[in-house]
Amino acid sequence: MDGAEPVLDVLGTVQASEARYRALVEASAQIVWTCDARGRVTEDSPSWRAYTGQTPGEWLGLGFEACIHPEDRLRALETWHRGLREGRRVQQEYRLWHHSGQWRWNHVRAVPLLGPGGAVESWVGMNMDIHDRLSAQRMQTALYGISEAARGLGDLYVRIHGIIKAFMPAENFYVALLDPGGDTVRFPYFVDENDAPPPALRMARGLTELVLRSGAPWRLDPDRIEELVRGGTVVLRGEPPLDWLGVPLSMDGRILGMLAVQSYRGDVHYSQSDLALLQFVSGQIAASLERQRAEEERKRLEADLQHAQKLESLGSLAGGVAHDMNNVLGAIHAVTQTLKAAYAGEDRLLGSIGTIERAAVRGRDLVKGLADFARKDLREACAVDLNEVVGQECELLSRTLLQRVRLDVALEPGLPRVMGEPGALGSAFMNLCVNAVDAMPEGGALVIRTRSLPGDLVELAVDDTGQGMEPWVLQRAMEPFYTTKPYGKGTGLGLAMVYSTAKAHGGTLTLDSRPGEGTRVRLRLPALAGAPAPAAAEPVDTDPGRPLRILLVDDDDLIRDAAPELLELLGHRVATASSGPEGLAMLDLDPDVDVVLLDVNMPGMSGLETLALLRERHPRLPVILATGFLGDATRHLLATDPHLLALAKPYTLEEARVRLKEAVSR
Structure with a gap:
């Protein structure tokens, strides 16, 4: 009995130690586990089972490997087996399966327990959940x-x-x-x-x-x-x-x-x-x-501003070019009409003169496009029914479109009127339609819509299903003379003129296009609430009237050489002056002049400055302003001076006759 007591004491101590170890394992917030020297789990770990959801049968042996994330498993096992071979502690991190269905990061440490001979008998390990940290x-x-x-x-x-x-x-x-x-x-x-x-x-x-x-x-x-x-x-x-x-x-x-x-x-x-x-x-x-x-x-607004400034500069340049070209073409046109009157019976010569005249007319149309692009206001504004303008143009369009292009028109009833020029708006609309049709050589649909928008705006939309435009083409589409059409098929003034028309009407023009996706154009104009219908035009008296004494004031010698002969065909007498001061001096010497034909754009004293001095001395003398571009100041004077008219350069014989008759009849 005496010899058994120490043995019992030892057993009791071991049992107490194991109990304390078990209590420590179960009380720990971490996962504590043990395995044999080969790394096989030999004892149950309630904390492991609670964390992973494995059963004892799944967990014992090498079942723990299934709970390591597939992407981390190879690395984790290589580290573990290296520790087993070398008999030294293992420390690593990997993702472990959690019973909630989530992979959670764990920090793992395992320490070898050595036997009396120094060999590894077992391992004790601990997993710490570090996922949240x-x-x-x-x-x-x-x-x-x-x-x-x-x-x-x-x-x-x-x-x-x-x-x-x-x-x-x-x-x-x-x-x-x-x-x-x-x-x-x-x-x-x-x-x-x-x-x-x-x-x-x-x-x-x-x-x-x-x-x-x-x-x-x-x-x-x-x-x-x-x-x-x-x-x-x-x-x-x-x-x-x-x-x-x-x-x-x-x-x-x-x-x-x-x-x-x-x-x-x-x-x-x-x-x-x-x-x-x-x-x-x-x-x-x-x-x-x-x-x-x-x-x-911000970049888009900056680009729009730069583009608007560029077009503004081009407009100013175009206005200057148009003025000079108008003088050249006016002289050519005047001479051809004079020659036609002088050689009325010589058919062969008249054929050559006609060729020159047609070339001048074509040049005048190009210059008109430049002038339209340059202008900033409306010449003869009135209340316009946009639906009526579009409808009239669509009637013409429907008769000229090839069958390959389908026309789809939807005009909003009761559309508010806009203040504008019916002719300019009609031309702008037709330009958009012509461009759209040209973009659909293989056929497609041309869709035209009008509608009213919030903010007292009226919108005209022209969409096509054509080829569309590359970004660099779209960026320059509204520049004058820029065109992608073959030589002789377009002047490049169509969209430039539409842009100018929109601006002159206080509106905006936007283009949206992508290659292969067609083009969408939006013309938006301010609506005019309760505007009256445009008045019918007064018929113009075409009677040639009496011979007149005309003073032509123009700085361009081509005009001073050619225009008098044209006006003399109408039976009038013409004196010329090359500047404003010279013209005023001639009026002082000969106050019986019937009409002054005054160029607006002259160096030194301009036409408007000359007019101001002329009115001080001759308040009722008929004056006709000859110009290719009407600015705000000119329009104001035309609206307030009953004895002042305008004649667009270059002018024909008939246009000059009508305007002179109107001037002296006031």
């Missing part, structure tokens, strides 16, 4: 990464995708953006193991639209996806996912788009914390998108 650290890194990436959208989506993958299984990730019109979705970033990147799509009933329409985040498992599909809420596109997360991209209550991750694997499931991370990332992307859009809008 590691996530917090990585979130700080992610915050910096997202902040840096969000400075520009160049590689933002790629970098965001990499950041998300560090926190969740996100091999399949895409970004969808909603076009400003709200009816089209495009996918600037799309990475998927099963489906190719989709093209821009009309809004439908996919999972993407579920987020865009609701403006809310969605976390969907297979059962919920099946329920939505069965109920008709969702129509799937492509390979159906097993798990899906989608969150909106929104800024100030506006839905800009959405981003989503999806899984096709049965062992990958998304948690609420994954959804929260995705929502955080979406906020960063939305802010970056908004910054980019603001920057693009």
Whole structure:
């Protein structure tokens, strides 16, 4: 008995030690486990089972390997086996399966227990869950990464995708953006193991639209996806996912788009914390998108301003060129008409003269286009029914269009009138239609619409389904003489004239075009509430009238040489002066002049300055301002001076006769 007592004491001590060890293991917040010298689990660990959800049968032996993340498993086992061979402690980190369905990061340490001979008898290990701490650290890194990436959208989506993958299984990730019109979705970033990147799509009933329409985040498992599909809420596109997360991209209550991750694997499931991370990332992307859009809008406005300034400069240049060319063409035109009258019976000579005259007329039309581009105001404005103008032009258009082009017209009833020139608006509209038809050599549709817009605006829309324009062509489309048509097929003044007409009417002209997608043109004009109908034009008396004494004041010697002969064909007598001061001096010497034909644009003393001095001495003397361009000051004088008229350069014999008759009859 005496010899047995020490043995009992030893056994009691061992049992007490084991009890304390077991109590320590069960009370620990960490996972404590033991295994034999070969690394096989030999004892149950309640903390392991509680964490992983494995049963004792699954856990004992080498069952623990199944709970290590597949991507971490090879690395973890190599480290473990190296520790077994060398008999030294093991320390590593890997993701471990959690019973909630989430892979969580663990810090693992294992220490060998040596026997009396120094050999490893067993191992004691401990797993510490560091997922939340590691996530917090990585979130700080992610915050910096997202902040840096969000400075520009160049590689933002790629970098965001990499950041998300560090926190969740996100091999399949895409970004969808909603076009400003709200009816089209495009996918600037799309990475998927099963489906190719989709093209821009009309809004439908996919999972993407579920987020865009609701403006809310969605976390969907297979059962919920099946329920939505069965109920008709969702129509799937492509390979159906097993798990899906989608969150909106929104800024100030506006839905800009959405981003989503999806899984096709049965062992990958998304948690609420994954959804929260995705929502955080979406906020960063939305802010970056908004910054980019603001920057693009600023650049667009700057480009528009530069383009407007460029066109303004071109307009000033065009006005100057038109003035000089008008003088040249006016002289040619006057001489040809004089020669036609002088050689009325010589057919061969008249044929040559006619060729010169046709060339002058063509040149006059080109110069008129330049003058129209340069002008900033309206010559004879009245209240215009835009529907009536468009309707009249469409009647002509429908008779001249080839059958290959379908004409689709929709004019809004009761459209408010606009203040403008019916002829200028009709010409502008026809120019747009001609360009549209030329862009559809293989056929297509020409769509014409009018409508009223908020802000007291009236819109004329001309759309075609033609070839469209490259960006560099679109950028220069409204410049005078810029054309992509073959030589002899266009002057390049069509859109320039339309732009000028829009500007003169206080409106805007916008073009939207892409290669292969046609062109959309919008002409917007200020509406005129309660405007009266335009008055009918007064018939002009064509009686030649009595011979007149005319003083022609023009600085251009071509005009002074050619115009008198033209006017003398009408039976008038013409004296000429090369400047304003000379003309005033001649009036002082011969006050019996019937009409003064005064050039507006002259160096030194201009035509308007000459007119001001002339009116001090001869307040009722008829004066005709000869010019190719009417500015604001000229129009004001024409409206306030009953003895003042205008004659557009270059003028024909008939135009001069009518205007002179009108001048002396007032």
